[in-house]
Every structure is written in C-alpha cells, then in structure tokens.
Amino acid sequence: MLMAASDLHVSHPENRRIVESVQADQTSDWLILAGDVADDLSEFEWAIRTLAAKFYRVIWVPGNHELWCTAREPLALPGELRYRQLVDICHRYGVVTPEDEYPVYTAAGGQSFVIAPLFVLYDYSFRHPADFTPQQSLERARRAGVVCADEYFLKTYPYPDIQSWCDERVRFTEARLSAVSRDCPLILVNHFPMVQGLTKQLQPQEFSIWCGTRRVEHWLTRFPVCLVVYGHLHLQGSSLIDGIPHVEVSLGYPRDRQERQPFHVVTALDSLLT
Template sequence: MKLRAISDLHLASPANRDALFALPDYPDDWLILAGDVGERFEHMRLAFTELTRRFARVFWVPGNHDLWAIPEETGLPALVGEERYRRLVETARAHGVVTPEDPYEIWTGDGGPCAIAPLFLLYDYSFRPAHVSRDGVVGWAREMGSVCADEMFLNPAPFASREAWCSERLRHTEARLAALPAHMPTVLINHFPLREDLIHIPRAPRFTPWCGTRATADWHRRFNALAVVSGHLHVRRTDWRDGTRFEEVSLGYPRQWDQSRGMAAYIREVLPGPDQAEDELAAPRFRK
C-alpha cells in the first residue's frame, strides 16, 4: 500500500489522454491528483472515472486550468469563480474523489499514521521582488515574456480579485489545519508551491507572481508535514526544507515528458517514500 501523486495531466492533449487510458491498475494504493487536470468538465469526469478505477482512493485539488472559465462545447456560458469550484467539488464527490472541502482522511499505511490534507489556496502575487508593486507586477512579468492566461480566464467571482479569493481560502484552510489533533503528522497537497524558494522555472523566471503566496512559507513546520505535494511548475523535482520533503509531481504537456515511458513512470511515491539521508544517497531521479 503506497500513497502516490501526479499533477498537471492536461487532458486537452490527446497524447495525455492516451497515456491515462494506458495506465496500469494500483488496486491497493491511494493517489493524489494535484490539479490542472483540464479546462473542461469532460476532462475532469474522464480523469476521475479512470483513476478511481485504478486506485483504491483518489484525492484532488484544483489547479488554475481547472478553474478557467472557457465556454463548454455545449455552447453554454462557462461557470466562473467560486461557482465553478463548487461544481468541480460536486463532480469529484460524485466519483468518490476526496476534495479540499471534505474531512481529512488518515493514512494508516507505511509512513503513517498521518492526515492527508488537500488544500485549495490560490495565489496573491506576493512572489515578486520588493521593488515591484502589486499594480506593476503583471507589467514586470511581461517585460520578460511571462504572461499567465489566468489574467483572462480565471474569474474570481464573487470575490473582487484573485488575491481576495486567496485570502479567504487561507483563512478557511488555516482554521481547518489548526483543528487537527496536536502533533498529528500531515501530507499537505496544493496545486501551487507553498514556498517561493521552491520555484525553479528558468524558461520563465518572472512567472512567479502566479505561483503561490508567502503566507504559507512556514506551513510545513506549523502543521507537522511529512511531505508537501504540489504541481503547476512543470518542473519535476524533490526538495527538502526543515526535514520535510517537497515533491513537485507535474506530468505536463506532451513535449515535457517522455511518452515512450508512459504516465506510470511519472507517478511519484509520497509514502512511505525515502527519508532525507536515503534520498541524498540515492541516484538522482529528479534535479535538486
């Protein structure tokens, strides 16, 4: 029994859908699906259907692409903001998938017991240099070709802004985590990285404003995290901070992974997983 993770399936791509269909079964294992499944509800339903057939339990957190307000092929207006998120939660629950709105489940396999905590936190543009203002951050990023499509497609309604929505999600989630039993270990799951120093995207060095919030920099310590799982960056890697393992588990677009290896090669083991000494001695699977 293992806890595994992957993110950024981007099922709008036929190659990624084919890889999902070819995925073998893991009947005893739990899977974390850390966001960016696809832009349409049909992609979400496809992922939830296929993955719940293959894994004993599936956990999902939303990525920014999942929240994009792109008109569905039916021609009906797209759901936006909080309403879209709530409908995604309903879709996940209808397939038996655990969401950030559900009670935290307790992992009792190797590496446990610990609480599996799916989070939905968004970002607040705080991952920027001190000299760059909030009003100027999009222009600053654009100077080096970094423009996030969220500026067009991620509608935060009914919140006034994406950072206001982020603030509410932080408040809500922090209270839930603080209510866990004292000293309960956790696995924290969020689409966006919890720390700015985990962002390594040389191809787009000014994409950081759309990558998280400084408010979560110490959450791995505050909430006793054994591991923190994220995606979004499309840069698969393992990092350690304060004895906590941080796993970026993106699959990505077809050009960003070796299709001859299949999707299974990109599913990361989270628990029991290596300890830090074992990981540093092992042959490097991921750039550190």
C-alpha cells in the first residue's frame, strides 16, 4: 500500500506520540513524507529512523521547517548545506530523497507508477493581486500582521535570496523530470502546492506568497502526471484539477486538529491511482 503524510512537526509531544503509534506492514507498505517532519536535526533523525523501521520504503521531500536555522541549533548550517545534511540523514536509513533515482511503485493491480520527490521552493509568485511585485506583496503581508517565520529562520546560502534558490531548484527538477519515460504515470511529491488556486482556503490570504511558485504549474500538463501529493497548508483533503487529484496530507499542529475532525495520520493513496 502507498501512504503519505506531511507536517508531522514531531517537536510537539502529541505529534511525536502519533508518529510512534503508526502501524504498517514493513514488507510491503510505502510511505511518502511531504516535508516539515521536524525543526531540528535530532528530531528529524528520530522521525526518519522511526518511520524507516516501520515501512518497506520511505520517500522524503523537505519542507521549510527542516531548512530553518534557529537558536535551538546554534551551530546549524545554512541553506544548501542544511539541505545536504538532511539528505545524508535520510540516506543513513535508506530513505529516498529528491537527489536520488525516482523509485517505481507497483500497485495491487500491477500498474507501475514513477514517484518523483521534488524539492521546489517558493518565490512569492502566489500573489494577490497578481500584478503586485514580490516587494509589494511582502509589505502588504507585513501591514496585515502576517510574516512567515521563514523570513527569519530560512537561510538561502549560497544563493542571495529565496527566489534565486527556487529558480535553481526549478531548473534542476525540470531537467530530471524531462528525462523520465513518458510510458509510466508520474506521482509528484512536493511540500508546497503546485497550483496557486489550492491556497484560496488559507486564512489570512496574505500568507499564500510563502506557499509555492507558479513556475511549476505547467509540469502538470507537460509530464504524464496522475497524482500530486503535498502538504504545508495544514488543510487535509483532495482536489481534482484538470483530472489530476491533488492530495494535501498534513498532520499539522495539535491546534489544527481541534478544528478538523476527523483527521488522518497517514493518507492511503492507492484508490486514487488510475
């Protein structure tokens, strides 16, 4: 069975207990982790080690929280160096990352699917209104009292800013996707939604500028995509866009679940594969 979860945020004790309670068939079940597993490296490694021991295969993409440099880790490496640390931890436990060969999952009916874990950031292009510049959108958000913690904790070294890092990741990822055979349906996994319209439920709306990039939306028609798995919004659910299911699989913070019952710890995906 193919399952997915994101935004586990295991620094919260309740979430850590939930992760410990997850049950799976270690001989056959696959797990997609769509980012924001933890804020610091020790908690991240604990979660990766714990889940890798429960599942046959685990596939991970980074969220924004994993990339943070905070006072909790005074010696934390910034930007790309931090990302490489996360990749190294995943490799230690056999977990697939965006730097690895894309794995092929075979569903119960015999159909095979290529799973592409993506590391694509945001560039403030999910803007309202669309004709605002990034600077205008950031100022509008600040005046509304909305500032994502990434502005303080997400370092972009060696890139001068988040847009430049996003640009590099888009180019790198598009080249990799272009090399994948068109004969096998493609499951895209990204922490951030890949279509701006999926952020319409966000409150406040000003936060959407930290939620993705419009530069990847055309991938959904350029490549043989059959399913998109994402997180970040803490709004579990599925949306059908131009015939493609987009599934948000966030566990989220404990306070999120007080307003959202029932919730899934992990979301089963096999029924969406066609």
